[in-house]
Amino acid sequence: MRPSWRAVLFMIGVVASIVLVALGTAQPGISLRDLGNGALLLLAVVQIGFTLQYLLKSPWWVNELGRIYATKSVIMTLVLWQVSASVISQSQYPGREYWRLVIYVGGALAMVWLWWSLRQYQRRGREDREQHGDFRTQRRIWIDTLRELAHKGRGA
Incomplete structure (x- = not known):
């Protein structure tokens, strides 16, 4: 069976994470902190990509769960960008404390x-x-779902 792209x-x-950790410990000019900061920035970029695609190409407004997930995605994107900005600027940028307060309180309320x-x-x-007679926990x-998926995975 061929593995999925995911x-x-x-x-x-x-593998990339293992290589980066090895580089960070073996190379004197590269610190694990710098590699972690780069990974954080990458996560922030990927998160904004996901959030924009979700907001622009999914009908998130049609039900409550979609609206909530959209809100959570936006808040998490803002959190990641705020933390990334703090890391890049060594925690010094205009209005940092105000942004942190608004984003974190908003995030807590959204969660x-x-x-x-x-x-x-x-x-x-x-x-x-x-109501339909299914009293399973x-x-x-x-x-039951995992067994069904395993059964389908064997080609049965």
């Missing part, structure tokens, strides 16, 4: 909203399953 990309990331909505969504799903559903 699995290949993941493995490339693992509480997301968490509450997730609990409501899960409760409604459980009630809907029970979430653990049992996961086990």
Whole structure:
């Protein structure tokens, strides 16, 4: 069976991380801190790419979960960019403390909203399953789903 591009990309990331750590420990001019800062900046760039694609090409506004996920994605993008800006400027840029306060409080509020909505969504799903005679626990559903996926993966 041929591996998926996602699995290949993941493995490339693992190997690249190992190589970067080895370089950081073996090369006197390269510090692990600098490599970590570069990785943080890369994460911020990838996060903004993901967030923009989600906001521009997905109908996130049609349901509550989509709106919440869009909000969370924007907040996480802002957090990563704020931290990256702090790392690049050694924590000194105009308005840093104000940006931090607004982004972090907004992030905490968005995560509480997301968490509450997730609990409501899960409760409604459980009630809907029970109305249709499915009284399995979430653990049992996961086990059954994983078994089904494993069975499909064997080509059966």
